[in-house]
Each structure stands twice: as C-alpha cells, then as structure tokens.
Amino acid sequence: MLSEYCGHKNWSHFKILNSQKKIQKKNRITSKLIIFLLLGIVFITSAYFLIPKTHTFNFCFIDQDRNLPITKNSIDIIILNDKQSPFYIKSDSLGCFKWNTKDDYIHFVIKSPYHKTDTIFRTVSSVINENITVSTDDYALMLHYYANGKLEDWKNRKNELSKMIANDATIFQVLPSGLGIEVYSKSEFIDKLTTPIESLRNIEIIESKRYKGQIVKLKFRVKP
Amino acid sequence: MKQFAYLIVLFLIVGCANSANKMMEVNKTAVDEIYAEEETSFAMLEDAYSVLITEKLQDYLDKRILAEKHPEFKTHERDTKLFNLKDVKEIQQIQFIGSPEILSDSITKITTKVHFTNTKTDTIVSYIKTSSTMIDGVKFKTSKATFERKN
Numbered sequence: 001m002l003s004e005y006c007g008h009k010n011w012s013h014f015k016i017l018n019s020q021k022k023i024q025k026k027n028r029i030t031s032k033l034i035i036f037l038l039l040g041i042v043f044i045t046s047a048y049f050l051i052p053k054t055h056t057f058n059f060c061f062i063d064q065d066r067n068l069p070i071t072k073n074s075i076d077i078i079i080l081n082d083k084q085s086p087f088y089i090k091s092d093s094l095g096c097f098k099w100n101t102k103d104d105y106i107h108f109v110i111k112s113p114y115h116k117t118d119t120i121f122r123t124v125s126s127v128i129n130e131n132i133t134v135s136t137d138d139y140a141l142m143l144h145y146y147a148n149g150k151l152e153d154w155k156n157r158k159n160e161l162s163k164m165i166a167n168d169a170t171i172f173q174v175l176p177s178g179l180g181i182e183v184y185s186k187s188e189f190i191d192k193l194t195t196p197i198e199s200l201r202n203i204e205i206i207e208s209k210r211y212k213g214q215i216v217k218l219k220f221r222v223k224p
Numbered sequence: 225m226k227q228f229a230y231l232i233v234l235f236l237i238v239g240c241a242n243s244a245n246k247m248m249e250v251n252k253t254a255v256d257e258i259y260a261e262e263e264t265s266f267a268m269l270e271d272a273y274s275v276l277i278t279e280k281l282q283d284y285l286d287k288r289i290l291a292e293k294h295p296e297f298k299t300h301e302r303d304t305k306l307f308n309l310k311d312v313k314e315i316q317q318i319q320f321i322g323s324p325e326i327l328s329d330s331i332t333k334i335t336t337k338v339h340f341t342n343t344k345t346d347t348i349v350s351y352i353k354t355s356s357t358m359i360d361g362v363k364f365k366t367s368k369a370t371f372e373r374k375n
Binding site: 170178181182198 | 268269271272273275276279282283286287290293294296297299352354356357359360364365366367368
C-alpha cells in the first residue's frame with residue numbers, strides 16, 4: 001500500500017528501483033575514491049621527486065701506513081658544495097665525519113698537518129659510508145720530529161717503515177729520461193723517507209705493490 | 225644451426241686473435257721503451273746528467289746542513305766532505321767542464337763546476353755508473369751518481 005502511495009506499482013517494483021539507485025550511488029562513490037586515490041598517488045610521487053631529500057654522507061679517515069683511523073690529529077674538512085661560502089669542520093675523535101646535505105653529491109678537501117691534502121668528490125649513487133685512505137706527508141712529519149727534537153718518535157717511524165716494507169722489496173727511483181732508474185735498498189729508502197730535505201718534499205709515488213700487508217714494490221720519482 | 229655455430233667459433237677465434245695482438249703490443253712497447261732509453265741522444269743524456277747531478281748534490285748539501293743542526297738524528301750516510309767551501313746552502317746551477325769522459329762501458333766521468341746561490345763556485349768530479357737490472361721480467365737501465373772532491 002505504501003509503495004503504491006509513493007507512486008509505484010507494487011512492493012517488488014519499489015524494491016527494484018530503489019536498489020538500482022543504491023548501486024548507482026555505490027558506483028559513484030567507488031569511482032570517486034579511485035580518482036582520489038590516483039590523485040593522491042600522483043601527488044605523493046611528484047612530492048617525492050620534487051621535494052629535495054636530505055642525504056647523509058659518512059666518512060672515516062684511515063692512515064694508509066698504519067691502516068688505522070686517524071684520531072691523533074683531527075683532519076680539517078672544507079666542504080665545497082656551496083662554492084660561495086665553504087664550510088669548515090673537523091673529524092671527530094673516531095676520525096670520522098658526517099654531513100647532511102640536500103645536494104646529491106659531496107665535494108670536500110681534507111687537510112692535516114702530517115697527511116697529504118686531498119680533494120674528494122662523491123655522489124649519492126656511490127657509497128655514502130666510506131673509509132678514505134689518507135697518505136702520510138713524510139716531509140711534514142719528519143720536519144716536525146726534527147724541529148721538536150722528537151728523536152723517539154723519529155726512531156718509531158723508522159721501525160714502522162721497516163715493518164711496512166718487505167726486506168726484499170724492489171724500490172726504485174725513475175731518473176730523468178735516458179738514465180733509467182736508480183735502485184734503492186730498504187735502509188736507503190727508509191733514510192730518504194725520514195730525512196726532511198727538499199727532495200723528500202718532492203717525492204711522488206708512481207706505483208706501489210703490497211703483498212701480505214707489506215710493500216714489495218715501490219716506484220717513485222722526485223719532481224724537479 | 226650449423227652455420228650459426230660456425231659463426232660463433234669464427235668470432236671467438238677472431239676475438240682471441242685480437243687480444244693476443246694487444247698483449248703482444250703491450251710487451252713490445254715495454255721492450256721498445258727500454259731500448260729507446262739506450263738510443264737517447266747525447267744532448268738529452270747531458271741534460272739528464274745535469275738534472276741528476278744537481279738533485280744528488282743538493283741532497284748532499286741539505287743532509288749536511290741538517291746533520292749540523294740536528295746531530296742527534298743520525299743516518300746511515302757516510303761522512304764525506306765534498307765541497308771546499310763553507311756557508312753554501314743552495315745550488316743555483318751546474319756546468320760541465322769539458323765533455324763527459326767515458327771511462328768504461330759503465331762509468332762516465334764528468335767534471336762539474338757548481339754555482340751556488342751566494343755566488344760562490346766549487347768544482348766536483350761526478351761519476352755516473354750504469355748497469356742493468358731485471359724487474360718483473362723487464363730489463364731496466366740503472367744509473368747511480370757518485371761524487372769526488374776535486375783536488
């Protein structure tokens with residue numbers, strides 16, 4: 001009766017028509033949800049790519065000779081990402097440093113009183129936790145020992161070099177063109193590396209080979 | 225299918241042949257370098273002698289000055305006195321007196337006038353001893369400069 005009162009033929013007619021409306025409503029809601037969902041995904045994806053991410057680079061500095069972290073003297077690090085104003089920091093007590101940047105690279109210079117200056121450039125795609133091997137500045141170190149009368153440290157360095165270099169190591173200096181090479185004995189070379197004279201400052205290691213942790217071949221030249 | 229297999233075998237043979245050539249080229253270059261050293265012109269060799277003698281004499285001077293200042297730091301260096309002069313620290317240039325004299329196949333004698341930055345000069349006899357050595361299967365020419373005081 002009520003369905004007839006509402007303008008329908010009978011109760012079943014009323015039921016069919018109303019259930020179709022509900023299905024239509026449901027369909028509309030579902031399609032709206034899908035659109036919102038898709039828009040959300042597009043928004044989140046674009047935000048992910050457009051908003052610059054912060055990258056954390058971790059580096060630790062390892063002494064090439066000792067194969068241990070450089071902790072005795074902190075290393076000065078000059079971050080060059082912003083060329084207008086370089087940022088100066090120091091390595092921590094563990095010989096490491098951490099740098100957060102929105103750039104996808106890090107460009108920095110390392111300086112230490114007794115290690116050779118080096119420039120490092122790394123991108124996010126490469127490893128961001130890295131041990132950087134730093135070579136000793138023998139001239140600066142020896143000058144420091146001589147100037148401050150650190151005879152024991154100097155002897156220790158000699159012993160350290162003696163352990164680093166194999167007894168039968170092939171050590172040679174590349175001479176000016178036409179003269180070939182000059183072969184050094186282990187003790188001669190250790191003397192050269194522990195005497196702070198001009199030629200030590202100008203030594204350039206061309207090639208070195210290690211076997212079981214010891215240097216077995218070392219080729220160097222003295223820059224004029 | 226057979227043709228395909230033949231093609232693969234052919235490519236492998238050609239590929240291996242190429243890399244063998246390259247290896248031979250590398251060895252050839254290494255050998256050439258050694259012989260090239262022997263073929264260096266006399267003028268170039270004189271320049272090389274000059275660079276070597278200057279470097280070693282300056283090393284000698286630097287070591288002597290250092291040993292005088294810090295006698296506690298003793299090295300294996302022999303205590304030889306090469307220069308007659310005192311207060312000489314830095315070599316400005318060296319000059320050969322006459323042509324290098326070939327004493328034997330392995331020894332060349334060069335009488336050298338040494339000019340110091342403080343305008344003083346001295347004369348030294350330099351000996352360049354050459355020989356050859358094998359390193360990693362490659363023959364290298366070796367040279368060593370020794371010095372003698374000119375009396």
